Amino acid sequence: MENQQETAGPDLCGVRCIHTERVARAGEEALEAATLDRLARTFGALSDPTRLKLVMALSGGEMCVCDLAAFLKVSPSAVSHQLARLRDLCLVKRRRQGQVLYYSLDDEHVAGLLELGLAHALE
Amino acid sequence: MENQQETAGPDLCGVRCIHTERVARAGEEALEAATLDRLARTFGALSDPTRLKLVMALSGGEMCVCDLAAFLKVSPSAVSHQLARLRDLCLVKRRRQGQVLYYSLDDEHVAGLLELGLAHALE
DNA sequence: CTAATATATGAATGATTGCTCAGGTATTTG
């Protein structure tokens, strides 16, 4: 019984897995859990319309928290929470000028992701 | 009082928005709600480690539902739900051969998104 | 036709997530 793969559910796909070698190869090529998790959280940061609108706005140049709150029509507190999340994943960075913090996209990857994602969504 | 922007919260950022013209420009360049929503859902489909592992596995070639369930160690039902979501956003496509459905990435955009995202997550 | 296999799907449920509220920190002004 060396071909079998354990499945979790009660409606498991019989006893056999159809392509054992293909599954094994996928296992070898798989990313480690920590990387997978960070990648998932990165995409997750872009999975909300409000946050996405925020990031797209920043792709047009830097903005302060007040500007973003006004633009998104949400409270500065909400914006700040979202910015913290984006910051945590290095999607945006900030620069202080007096009391004002100006946010912008962290690097070109971010604009690239937006472009590619949009190209796919529109096709 | 033509410079003011309404904000939603009670701790609203004073009465004034700092860069009115910048906010106005962002408004002009903004995507329409439906597009934004679809884009958000597209990224959302990639925001779960299990689904991400699934999609990355498919980037190495097509796999059937059974294979994926075995590889991910979740029930075929759970995989099927996830595949439906990915299918709905045209991230994966399927081809039937007898009773077996083989899934693969829908187009190059998808692999591109994974690559770009990974490059960012690893930097 | 009936039985078996592979996959799909609706409903229910526990876990995440977005927002608000109520504070707290950092910077400038007087």
Add this chain to the structure above:
DNA sequence: CAAATACCTGAGCAATCATTCATATATTAG
């Protein structure tokens, strides 16, 4: 120094989501 402004953050609540369970559909075998 104290007051004001811009922003941050922890806790709590409502909505969303991933999974399970039960059932339904599609294809092949007999």
